[in-house]
Structures are given as C-alpha cells and as structure tokens.
Amino acid sequence: MTAPQGPLVVGVDSSTQSTKVLVVDAGTGDVVARGQAAHTVTGDQRRESDPQEWWQALREALAQCGPAAAEAAAVSVAGQQHGLVTLDAQGVPVRPALLWNDVRSAPQRDRLVAELGGPGEWAERIGSVPLPAYTVTKWAWLRENEPQAAAAAAAVRLPHDFLTERLTGRAVTDRGDASGTGWWSSAQQAYDEKVLELAELDPQLLPEVLAPGEAAGTVGEVAGWEPSGLPEGTLVATGTGDNMAAALGLGLRPGRPVVSLGTSGTVYAVSPHRPTDPSGTVSGFADARADWLPLACTLNCTLAVDRVAELLGRDREAVDPAGETVLLPFLDGERTPDFPYATGLLTGLRHATSGGQLLQAAYDGAVFTLLQALDRVLN
Incomplete structure (x- = not known):
C-alpha cells in the first residue's frame, strides 16, 4: 500500500445479502482496500438473519482489507433499513432479526393503521403510512406471535444500530434510519409516544437519535464480543440506513432522482419539504443530513x-x-x-x-x- 495522502476512512455497507467494506484515502478519494462477506437469509415466506452473522461478516470483510483497516482513523456503517433486532440484557440477539422483506406482519400493519386513525394520520405524524416492511409492524407481529421473545428483549435496534453499538458500546441511531421504523415522528423529529403506546413498545428499549454529523463514539472493546479488527479509538460516525447513505454519497440535491435496482428496487430524491403521502406509495423518510428523502420501494427486484x-x-x-x-x-x-x-x-x-x-x-x-x-x- 502506498503512503496515503490523508487519513484512511472505512465505509461499511451491511445489506440483506452481504457486508461490504471499503477503505478510502480521504485525501485523494482512492479506494486502497476492500472486503466482502456473505450473510445467510433463512425462510421462504419469512426472511430472517442472525445479527451475529453480520458482525462476523464485518470482521471477515475488515480482515480482507489487511493492514489498511488497522490504520483507519474513522468508520461509518450503513445498513439495510427496517430490520427488527431484539437483544437481551447482555446485548445478545434474542432471536434472528426480522428483515425488511419479511411481510408476515401485514395483519398487524392493518391494525396499527386503523388504531392510529387511518393513513392520513400516519402520514401527517410519521411522514409515512407503515407497510409490512416497517419495524413497528414487525414488533407488533413479534408481540402477538412470539410473546416470550418480545418479553425477553432488553433492547430494540435496527441493523446499522446493532453494528455501531458492537463497535462503540453505545446505543445510538440517526434520524435517517429511525425515520423508517414507523415509531419516529417526522413532524416532531422524535419518537412518537402514541405509536409506541399502540405498539406496546417501551421507549427505554430504543437507541438515542443523534443529530446529523454527531459522532457515535470510538471503537472499543465490547464485553462478550470479539474485536472488530479496527484499532481502538477509531472514530465511529452515527451511520445511517442504506438508502440515506447512497443519497449522501451521490451528493444528491433536490430534483435529481435515483433509481436503484438491488435486492429491492428503489426510487428516491432529496427534498427540502417533509413528505406526507397518505396513499402510502411514497415513504417520507429523513435523509442523513437535515433534509428529507421521499422514496418508493419494491420488494421484488x-x-x-x-x-x-x-x-x-x-x-x-x-x-x-x-x-x-x-x-x-x-x-x-x-x-x-x-x-x-x-x-x-x-x-x-x-x-x-x-x-x-x-x-x-x-x-x-x-x-x-x-x-x-x-x-x-x-x-
């Protein structure tokens, strides 16, 4: 590896099917190392993954980057949106994570939409009408179908939150990824107490939502977990959801849409205006900065x-x-x-x-x- 002209930074994409890592010279933008490791997705109608696989995949992908990863000054994690990760008091997953493309929670979604007052009320408060992909519907499904697992949960996280917490020991998230849960209000830019009450979710189980640009902490030893492969003290950004990270990385500005064809198909654009589509076609997400990310998504791509x-x-x-x-x-x-x-x-x-x-x-x-x-x- 040639001498970098700036600090080395690590970008992590923990997607449905794999974790990918790039080590980039911040001075030149050159990619100096990369790694990738696959995840296992189980089920036919269900879609689940063991979060511990995400952690091991991150460690494996970092190891593939060789000495470059050991010289990193900062790291940020982007992750698949909506996934429900439930942890016990020791930070160990209670059960496999329910992924965004698991739609078993459709009946719970219907109930939640009705109980809050219909699609218009959801759009106005939350910014989106929840779909079975959303985390709030998955939590409601878990409470109804696996009450023992729900009762054992001492923490509820999104996939990117889980990995950030493994790196830092701190329970945090960002407004972008939080906006895809269904329990974060885009109107108030805070967790919505009424939705949490309907879903029977204690807000103490949720991570702190940091402001754009606020650091999550630094890499440290987290009890019970193997070291990541990054040096202790490496700065850890808040990270965000995969779509928000893509919009940020592309430098999107209002009026320039993106069509992305991956496991899911998405179309989105940055907007200065808070979306509130009562039809549910457009999800009114927040972006990774201080704007908004209206987005439409297909499961089958x-x-x-x-x-x-x-x-x-x-x-x-x-x-x-x-x-x-x-x-x-x-x-x-x-x-x-x-x-x-x-x-x-x-x-x-x-x-x-x-x-x-x-x-x-x-x-x-x-x-x-x-x-x-x-x-x-x-x-």
Missing part, C-alpha cells in the same frame, strides 16, 4: 429476476427482445403497490414465446412500478 432466471436455467443476462408476455414478479408479496398477500402472475404466453422473453418480462415487471412512482417522489 433482483431476487425475483434471479429466481426467474434460475427456473429457466438461464444466465441473468440471457434475455431476448420483449414479446407479448407480461410478468408481475410479486414472489414475496409487494410493497409498491401495497399487495403484501400477492403472488406472481404470468400472462400472454404464446407457442413462440422464448425463455429470453420471459426473463425480459421479469425485468420489465420489476421496474414498471418504480417508473410509475417516480413522478410522485418528485412532487
């Missing part, structure tokens, strides 16, 4: 396309020009449109339909709703 490619025995790039086939790839229900109980639908087959046309239809179906939502995100 690359995972659905990859599944169709697997069924066809084709490479994911082996498409043919589109024919008459239409494929709605709602393999895990859907978030946009709000059809959590939906299944996939294939229509328009002909004798001449090729496997490549079917795969192209899967791509088309995955992006169609995002393109429809684009105008609403920009309004």
Whole structure:
C-alpha cells in the first residue's frame, strides 16, 4: 500500500445479502482496500438473519482489507433499513432479526393503521403510512406471535444500530434510519409516544437519535464480543440506513432522482419539504443530513429476476427482445403497490414465446412500478 495522502476512512455497507467494506484515502478519494462477506437469509415466506452473522461478516470483510483497516482513523456503517433486532440484557440477539422483506406482519400493519386513525394520520405524524416492511409492524407481529421473545428483549435496534453499538458500546441511531421504523415522528423529529403506546413498545428499549454529523463514539472493546479488527479509538460516525447513505454519497440535491435496482428496487430524491403521502406509495423518510428523502420501494427486484432466471436455467443476462408476455414478479408479496398477500402472475404466453422473453418480462415487471412512482417522489 502506498503512503496515503490523508487519513484512511472505512465505509461499511451491511445489506440483506452481504457486508461490504471499503477503505478510502480521504485525501485523494482512492479506494486502497476492500472486503466482502456473505450473510445467510433463512425462510421462504419469512426472511430472517442472525445479527451475529453480520458482525462476523464485518470482521471477515475488515480482515480482507489487511493492514489498511488497522490504520483507519474513522468508520461509518450503513445498513439495510427496517430490520427488527431484539437483544437481551447482555446485548445478545434474542432471536434472528426480522428483515425488511419479511411481510408476515401485514395483519398487524392493518391494525396499527386503523388504531392510529387511518393513513392520513400516519402520514401527517410519521411522514409515512407503515407497510409490512416497517419495524413497528414487525414488533407488533413479534408481540402477538412470539410473546416470550418480545418479553425477553432488553433492547430494540435496527441493523446499522446493532453494528455501531458492537463497535462503540453505545446505543445510538440517526434520524435517517429511525425515520423508517414507523415509531419516529417526522413532524416532531422524535419518537412518537402514541405509536409506541399502540405498539406496546417501551421507549427505554430504543437507541438515542443523534443529530446529523454527531459522532457515535470510538471503537472499543465490547464485553462478550470479539474485536472488530479496527484499532481502538477509531472514530465511529452515527451511520445511517442504506438508502440515506447512497443519497449522501451521490451528493444528491433536490430534483435529481435515483433509481436503484438491488435486492429491492428503489426510487428516491432529496427534498427540502417533509413528505406526507397518505396513499402510502411514497415513504417520507429523513435523509442523513437535515433534509428529507421521499422514496418508493419494491420488494421484488433482483431476487425475483434471479429466481426467474434460475427456473429457466438461464444466465441473468440471457434475455431476448420483449414479446407479448407480461410478468408481475410479486414472489414475496409487494410493497409498491401495497399487495403484501400477492403472488406472481404470468400472462400472454404464446407457442413462440422464448425463455429470453420471459426473463425480459421479469425485468420489465420489476421496474414498471418504480417508473410509475417516480413522478410522485418528485412532487
């Protein structure tokens, strides 16, 4: 490794499927090392992961960065939004985390929306109408279906909060990731007492929400956990949710939307105005600074396309020009449109339909709703 021109900083992306790490020379912007380690996602209709795997994946990805990681001056964690992490009094997960694309909490979502006064009330208070992806609905599901696990929880965290706390020993989060829980009010920029009461969640279980730019702490030894591989004393930023981090990294300014095709498909833009969409199509998130991040998201994107490619025995790039086939790839229900109980639908087959046309239809179906939502995100 050549001598850096500035301090080395570490960026962490803990996503649904893997943890990725970049070590960057802050003086030049050059990437000097990188690492990646996979996660396990279990279940068919359910989507769960062991948070301890995220920690081990972070340690493994940092180890792949070699001596560069040991010279880091600062680190920040971005994580998949909405996941419900429940910890006992020793900071050990009570059960596997419920991931954002686990939609078993649809009945609890319906109840919570009604009990607060309907979609309009949610949009005005929280900034979003909760979907089964949101953390508040997952907590309600856990209380109803696994009350012993809920009772054992001494702390409730988001995925990025969990990793930040493992690094620092401090329970903190940021306004961006907190805005995707359903229990943080965008109107008050604080936890919403009424929603917490409806969800039967003690606010003492939640992390402190830090201001934009406020440091979470420094890397230290956390009892019961193996060292991260970063030097003690490394500055730890608050971090944020993955979409907020992407908007920050891209330097987004109002009026310039992003369409992102990953495990989920998202379309979002930075806005100076607080979003309040009562239809629920646009989620009114906060960004990682002091603005807002109106966002629409689909559950079924690359995972659905990859599944169709697997069924066809084709490479994911082996498409043919589109024919008459239409494929709605709602393999895990859907978030946009709000059809959590939906299944996939294939229509328009002909004798001449090729496997490549079917795969192209899967791509088309995955992006169609995002393109429809684009105008609403920009309004």
